[in-house]
Amino acid sequence: MxxxxxxTPAVLLEQSRVRANIERMQQLADENGVALRPHTKTHRSVRLAKWQLEAGARGITVAKVGEAEVFAQAGISDIRIAYCVVGEEKWQRIAALSRQSRVSFCVDSEYAARRASAVFQEAGVAIPVLVEIDAGYGRCGALWSGDEPIKLAKLVAELPGLSFEGILTHAGNSYFGPQSDGETLEAALRRASDEERDRMIDLGVRLDKAGVQPAVISIGSTPSMRYFTNTTRGDITITEIRPGNYIFNDVVQVNLGVAxxxxxxxxxxxxxxxxxxxxxxxxxxxxxxxxxxxxxxxxxxxxxxxxxxxxxxxxxxxxxxxxxxxxxxxxxxxxxxxxxxxxxxxxxxxxxxxxxxxxxxxxxxxxxxxxxxxxxxxxxxxxxx
Ligand SMILES: Cc1ncc(COP(=O)(O)O)c(C=O)c1O
Structure with missing residues (x-):
């Protein structure tokens, strides 16, 4: 054909470019010693998720419980819901899903941690949970610099039905572009990227000192990966990146100087x-x-x-x-x-x-x-x- x-209208995906974008991001992850867990909200396609996994991605990211259900049904065995899931019905669906695939999700409130714990305890399952962190974007998440993330991590670690997996942030502020007179596009991307990495590592060190070491420190957006390089403080390092848009790119990424x-x-x-x-x-x-x-x-x-x-x-x-x-x-x-x-x-x-x-x-x-x-x-x- x-x-x-x-x-028309029809949405086309140039196959060789999709493959090249997948490989480029996988290479960045491999060079930096981090797991790539692509956000599949960009494509919502089992076929494309499998291309990413075949290229080396370690699990996938989704935003919705419904997306997790579709991908789990298709046999994808490790799914992170990078979202503060709230609601009995949704936690019950996560409990049911956990019998099929390894599913983790985020909390950023005591309310969600306690209520989810009760649902999982009742269902007889233990679900991996990440505390969502606001590392500069200002959307959801406990503020990286305060004590709230530490209190939440301890709570998650103590509550039955939950197991504390780590911390997660999304540098959506990498889309804001230059923030001061004379700041170039490249400088703005580097700033957002460094802040995302350094703030999460800083928090990781503080959690470790508080006795709740995060096994996973998960960051990522497509723009903040443009100049990403990993660093380590003691045992603490970024373990996972979750860009999504990179598989296709678009005018936003072109105008930001990302692609x-x-x-x-x-x-x-x-x-x-x-x-x-x-x-x-x-x-x-x-x-x-x-x-x-x-x-x-x-x-x-x-x-x-x-x-x-x-x-x-x-x-x-x-x-x-x-x-x-x-x-x-x-x-x-x-x-x-x-x-x-x-x-x-x-x-x-x-x-x-x-x-x-x-x-x-x-x-x-x-x-x-x-x-x-x-x-x-x-x-x-x-x-x-
Ligand atoms: C929580 C979370 N993680 C990762 C991503 C992926 O970011 P991007 O689409 O810039 O690659 C997003 C995007 O919205 C997100 O909200």
Missing amino acids: NLSDLH SLTYCAQTVLATVVSLHRNDDGSERFFLDAGKKVLTSDRAFRSAGYGQLLYNARVMVPMPHAEINGLSEEHGWVRVPGGATVEVGDRVRVVPNHACVVMNTQRNVYLVDGDEVVEEISIDAQSAST
Whole structure:
């Protein structure tokens, strides 16, 4: 099958780029002596998770209990839910899952630790738990610098039905870019990465002194891995990284300086359905891909909703064309100097945020240039709880 046989819009994954992205991150993990546990929320596909495991990943990460259920059902034996799971029904599902796969999850409150413990004790299981840490992002997690993580770790270690596995953070602040005048993109990435590593190691040392040594210190986001190098203080070191987006990359990663366009494996194939000349000589055209596939996520330092390509083989951007608007089923493109496409042409767009694009689809296509190699399913597409 060829690209021209596909109905549009369609989400394409360039197979060789997916493989190269997997290998590159695996190599970074191996060189730094850490386990790679990719976050599979990016693709939600059993097939792609298995490619990551075959390349050397030690287990996978998910955000939802429902995702863990789908991957466990597919035979994946080691799953970390990198999320503060709260709710009796969810803890019961984790207890049931633990009979099938090794499943761990996060807590950042005494409430969750105590209530989860009661559920697991009743079910007669012991579940590995990580204390989630806020190491600078400001989302969930006990603040790395205080005593709260130590109190929580001790509590988890004492409570029946829980076993203390370690600490986990996500440097989502690596997406914020430069934070002061004159800070370069590279300096900002290095700062976020070093802080994530050093703050977690610092906490690891304090936990060790308090008698609760973390077996696992888990960090990671795609941008904070760009310049990651591991360090050690005594016995304490980073043991695990959990990037997710790296398997595809996207406009966000390109604009942050994390990846080049040639590392972007995911594109949306769309058809030009309308084209008109404006009074000022510029042209506008419309794609059959709108919010429902490109999503309305914006990218760092970009006003557009994805990067149109002039040539998808070598990833050359379409000059001057900007996707400057979206409605549900239309991408609105403005070309100041006149368009190089006509109605009926097919174009490719690199999305701003690859992970959410996958969540809009039931199936996507693995491609090798113009050849469609295989249609793969997004197995955990509806695993939203
Ligand atoms: C807890 C957690 N871990 C890891 C990741 C992976 O980060 P990225 O998508 O930047 O690779 C995320 C992303 O949202 C996350 O929330």
